[in-house]
Amino acid sequence: MNRERLRDIVLEELSAIAPDIDIATLDERARLRDEYDLDSMDALNLLTALHRRLKVDIPETDYARMQSLRDLLDYLEPRAGG
Amino acid sequence: MRSPGPQGPAGEAPPPALTDHDAVRATFSWRQAREQLAGLPGGRLNIAHEALDRHLGTPTAERIAMRFLPRQGEPVDISYRALAERANRFANLLAALGVKPGDRVYGIAHRTPDLYAAALGTLKHGGVFTPLFSAFGPEPIRSRVEIGEPVVLVTTERLYRRKIADWIGETPSAQRVLLIGEVAEAPPGTLDAGQAMSEQSPDYATRPMAPEDPALLHFTSGTTGRPKGAIHVHEAVVAHHVTGRYALDLQPRDIYWCTADPGWVTGTSYGIIAPLTNGVTMVVDEEEFDAERWYRILEQERVTVWYTAPTAIRMLMKLGPALARRHDLSALRFLASVGEPLNPEAVHWGRATLGRPFHDNWWQTETGGIMIANVAGMPIKPGSMGRPVPGIEAAVARRTDDGIELVKDPAETGELALKTPWPSMFRGYLHEEARYRKCFVGDWYLTGDLARRDEDGYFWFIGRADDVIKSSGHLIGPFEVESVLMEHPAVAEAGVIGVPDEVAGETVKAFVSLKPGHAPDEALRREILGLARKRLGPAVAPRQVEFRERLPRTRSGKIMRRLLRARELGLPEGDTSTLEGGRE
Numbered sequence: 276m277n278r279e280r281l282r283d284i285v286l287e288e289l290s291a292i293a294p295d296i297d298i299a300t301l302d303e304r305a306r307l308r309d310e311y312d313l314d315s316m317d318a319l320n321l322l323t324a325l326h327r328r329l330k331v332d333i334p335e336t337d338y339a340r341m342q343s344l345r346d347l348l349d350y351l352e353p354r355a356g357g
Numbered sequence: 358m359r360s361p362g363p364q365g366p367a368g369e370a371p372p373p374a375l376t377d378h379d380a381v382r383a384t385f386s387w388r389q390a391r392e393q394l395a396g397l398p399g400g401r402l403n404i405a406h407e408a409l410d411r412h413l414g415t416p417t418a419e420r421i422a423m424r425f426l427p428r429q430g431e432p433v434d435i436s437y438r439a440l441a442e443r444a445n446r447f448a449n450l451l452a453a454l455g456v457k458p459g460d461r462v463y464g465i466a467h468r469t470p471d472l473y474a475a476a477l478g479t480l481k482h483g484g485v486f487t488p489l490f491s492a493f494g495p496e497p498i499r500s501r502v503e504i505g506e507p508v509v510l511v512t513t514e515r516l517y518r519r520k521i522a523d524w525i526g527e528t529p530s531a532q533r534v535l536l537i538g539e540v541a542e543a544p545p546g547t548l549d550a551g552q553a554m555s556e557q558s559p560d561y562a563t564r565p566m567a568p569e570d571p572a573l574l575h576f577t578s579g580t581t582g583r584p585k586g587a588i589h590v591h592e593a594v595v596a597h598h599v600t601g602r603y604a605l606d607l608q609p610r611d612i613y614w615c616t617a618d619p620g621w622v623t624g625t626s627y628g629i630i631a632p633l634t635n636g637v638t639m640v641v642d643e644e645e646f647d648a649e650r651w652y653r654i655l656e657q658e659r660v661t662v663w664y665t666a667p668t669a670i671r672m673l674m675k676l677g678p679a680l681a682r683r684h685d686l687s688a689l690r691f692l693a694s695v696g697e698p699l700n701p702e703a704v705h706w707g708r709a710t711l712g713r714p715f716h717d718n719w720w721q722t723e724t725g726g727i728m729i730a731n732v733a734g735m736p737i738k739p740g741s742m743g744r745p746v747p748g749i750e751a752a753v754a755r756r757t758d759d760g761i762e763l764v765k766d767p768a769e770t771g772e773l774a775l776k777t778p779w780p781s782m783f784r785g786y787l788h789e790e791a792r793y794r795k796c797f798v799g800d801w802y803l804t805g806d807l808a809r810r811d812e813d814g815y816f817w818f819i820g821r822a823d824d825v826i827k828s829s830g831h832l833i834g835p836f837e838v839e840s841v842l843m844e845h846p847a848v849a850e851a852g853v854i855g856v857p858d859e860v861a862g863e864t865v866k867a868f869v870s871l872k873p874g875h876a877p878d879e880a881l882r883r884e885i886l887g888l889a890r891k892r893l894g895p896a897v898a899p900r901q902v903e904f905r906e907r908l909p910r911t912r913s914g915k916i917m918r919r920l921l922r923a924r925e926l927g928l929p930e931g932d933t934s935t936l937e938g939g940r941e
Binding site: 290291293294295308309313314316317319320335336338339 | 492494515645646647648649672675680829860861864883884886887888891895896900
């Protein structure tokens with residue numbers, strides 16, 4: 276899957292959980308927790324949703340690696356299929 | 358890997374502080390407990406004096422009070438002497454700003470050393486410190502500022518810009534905003550506290566306070582109305598100190614980690630005060646929950662006593678034992694949990710995976726300190742909150758027409774009641790005398806929690822007697838959430854309940870009905886959810902919003918949350934005789 280498409284999907288799932296985030300201006304490198312008030316329960320819900328949607332296995336031990344949108348895309352890109 | 362920890366090798370585990378619970382209970386008195394503290398001349402005292410100053414003439418002065426773990430980079434060790442000096446600088450800054458004893462100082466910041474210095478410095482100066490959770494949105498912060506009218510707000514530049522700057526000019530209180538942590542550019546009307554503190558003297562004579570002088574104001578939530586500010590006094594330190602020793606088994610060479618944020622009562626009573634009065638080293642982590650990091654901290658810092666919460670324990674359990682087994686957790690001696698009932702599997706999991714069982718304990722904002730606990734010297738009953746700590750008498754009560762009746766039958770559920778007084782008991786709800794008085798019947802404080810007591814004297818939590826939601830150990834008042842939902846122009850009525858969640862205990866779910874002319878579609882759902890999150894912050898906002906044609910109401914017009922919940926969870930609907938229009 277190309278990165279643009281992946282990005283759209285991640286943002287879609289993110290805004291279903293946290294519609295307060297203005298995804299048009301989202302800074303890819305910012306920590307979602309600090310800048311966009313995503314707490315650990317939100318993060319858990321987001322990763323669960325992405326796992327379902329993309330059929331990508333995301334072991335919970337990897338959760339901490341995904342602090343920003345860029346981290347998420349870097350992690351998912353090589354793992355997400357067509 | 359760094360090992361041993363800051364105090365050298367743990368060596369032989371010391372015997373528990375409380376070896377014979379029954380014997381200590383039989384002879385315990387609060388008066389004697391107070392003699393364990395230093396006090397100040399004339400029967401006065403100050404929490405900060407017990408936490409810091411009294412150690413200064415002793416070898417504890419050079420011991421590490423706080424090992425601060427920044428998000429990235431090397432740990433920062435702060436000795437008791439250094440922390441006292443930092444708190445003194447803050448107290449001097451308050452004095453320079455004209456802050457008077459009794460004035461309230463609010464702290465809204467994530468965990469950094471200066472938040473602790475601000476709390477302790479406020480107490481030294483005789484001010485009243487109020488911690489607020491930094492994940493609160495602007496609305497919960499604003500309502501608590503309007504109720505408590507602080508003269509000073511301590512926060513960070515980022516939080517100020519995002520959650521406070523927009524409205525602070527509209528309230529007459531909080532004239533001074535002090536920014537801790539890195540300040541790039543102090544916005545107008547704020548002061549870079551770090552810089553201002555460095556210009557102050559590190560000496561300050563801690564103000565001797567009367568035992569009944571207010572020291573802390575902690576906000577909590579009820580079913581109805583605005584948040585309640587529970588007032589605690591300097592005398593409370595007697596309970597903080599002895600319960601730290603008895604219920605958490607704190608001993609002088611301990612390395613202690615309380616994972617609760619100082620934005621809540623646990624993070625203050627047992628995240629600042631009790632560890633310092635007991636002279637231990639506290640680990641303070643700037644980062645939020647992260648399983649791998651947490652295991653690393655337990656291992657590298659050689660944590661001996663760990664006080665955490667069921668939500669975190671359940672998250673660790675989900676990850677399985679392999680991650681834990683990769684770490685050397687042999688320094689752990691005592692594990693405790695608070696916030697909501699800890700399921701028996703978690704107690705067993707602790708024993709099997711971490712090498713020690715979790716000791717659940719129970720208390721609430723109003724009690725100021727641990728009241729009921731599985732302590733070190735007695736058998737744990739997994740799933741139970743334990744037995745009352747020395748100095749505390751607890752009972753199960755049934756409300757009657759003219760008061761209460763104590764329940765003797767171990768099978769019967771009633772309201773958990775505590776015999777008054779004890780030092781850390783709240784002395785009032787700020788500006789709400791009637792609401793305070795309603796909590797007491799005769800000599801008993803009624804907690805609002807339903808419980809039963811078994812034949813061995815162990816208490817078991819059954820549920821809340823009201824509609825308050827308990828999520829990740831925090832109380833959330835449905836009214837506060839509903840009020841924000843009602844601000845959306847499409848919303849006609851809103852009802853908010855807690856739904857069970859395997860990690861958080863409960864999460865917040867909102868039901869809303871719409872005004873005519875609005876369609877219940879996904880776009881509107883997101884708009885309402887977004888508004889709630891923006892205003893309330895993720896810790897308080899609903900995780901789910903669902904539309905309903907209409908919500909069940911009583912004939913007097915109140916939303917029947919109990920019925921919403923029963924229907925959502927498929928529980929018996931109970932008494933619906935007051936339902937508007939009769940049974941549906």
